[in-house]
Amino acid sequence: MAELKALIFDWDGTLSDSVPRIVQAMHAAADLIGLPRCTDRAVMDIVGLGLPEAIAVLYPDITQALADTLRSAYSGCYIQLEETPSPLFPGVIDALEAFKGTGVKLAVATGKSRRGLQRVLAAHDLEGFFDSTRCADETASKPDPLMLRLILSEVGVEPAQAMMLGDSEFDLRMALAAAVRPVAVSYGAQPREHLLRWKPERCIDDFEEFHGWVMPQLRGQPVTEA
Structure with a gap:
């Protein structure tokens, strides 16, 4: 070797240890713009992808404009949750x-x-x-x-x-x-x-x-x- x-x-x-906040932020963003929440497991399964790719997996049928709105909402929700950063x-x-x-x-x-x-x-x-x-x-x-x-x-x-x-x-x-x-x-x-x-x-x-x-x-x- x-x-x-x-x-x-x-x-x-x-x-x-930031995965719980990713899940929480995605749920909050969906609520904010009126989309149905995905399951916790579904959100956890997209952790690691870039945000546009993750949204495409979670919400494959929404328009690009709505995907962009969700992306912005998620970023805002996550930054708010991360005022105290997730611990290592x-x-x-x-x-x-x-x-x-x-x-x-x-x-x-x-x-x-x-x-x-x-x-x-x-x-x-x-x-x-x-x-x-x-x-x-x-x-x-x-x-x-x-x-x-x-x-x-x-x-x-x-x-x-x-x-x-x-x-x-x-x-x-x-x-x-x-x-x-x-x-x-x-x-x-x-x-x-x-x-x-x-x-x-x-x-x-x-x-x-x-x-x-x-x-x-x-x-x-x-x-x-x-």
Whole structure:
């Protein structure tokens, strides 16, 4: 197996416990403009897509004008809910700092907008922390692999030397399409049984587990099964 030189993270549901607010904001936006609410599960299943793509999945029959209105309403509702930013999952900061200390490249590949990502990075004092970040409004939405290819080009790492950690099938499909090692987390938007259909290298139940599993690989030690 190639030396691991880059760790790429999804944001919502992987680093940040923000999925409940995404669901809440989508429901509030639908109420605001008079659309029927989707189920919680339906909204959770689109986490990871860019917002236009997510709305197209949730409301495939609405006009483009109404989709644009929903998009604006959702953004406003989410920003209001995020006046106090969603917390990072336990162990995330300690793990990221430990990873950075090994010299591995760290990146974020997210369905958030650039403005949204910059807002949460600033709120968590992580501006400038990552070596590369890409957002859905500046490249193709997941599961298109373009986002990962741009990150890998920027940090100078080959696909086989990179790992993508995410909580949705879109993260895993993107990683597979880019020939990047896919790793799933079961604590975010989509359940373990759904994620396992995409055959991730491993499915992680909490971030501290990921920390313990990946650190030996960053030190050049062989991977061992739990």
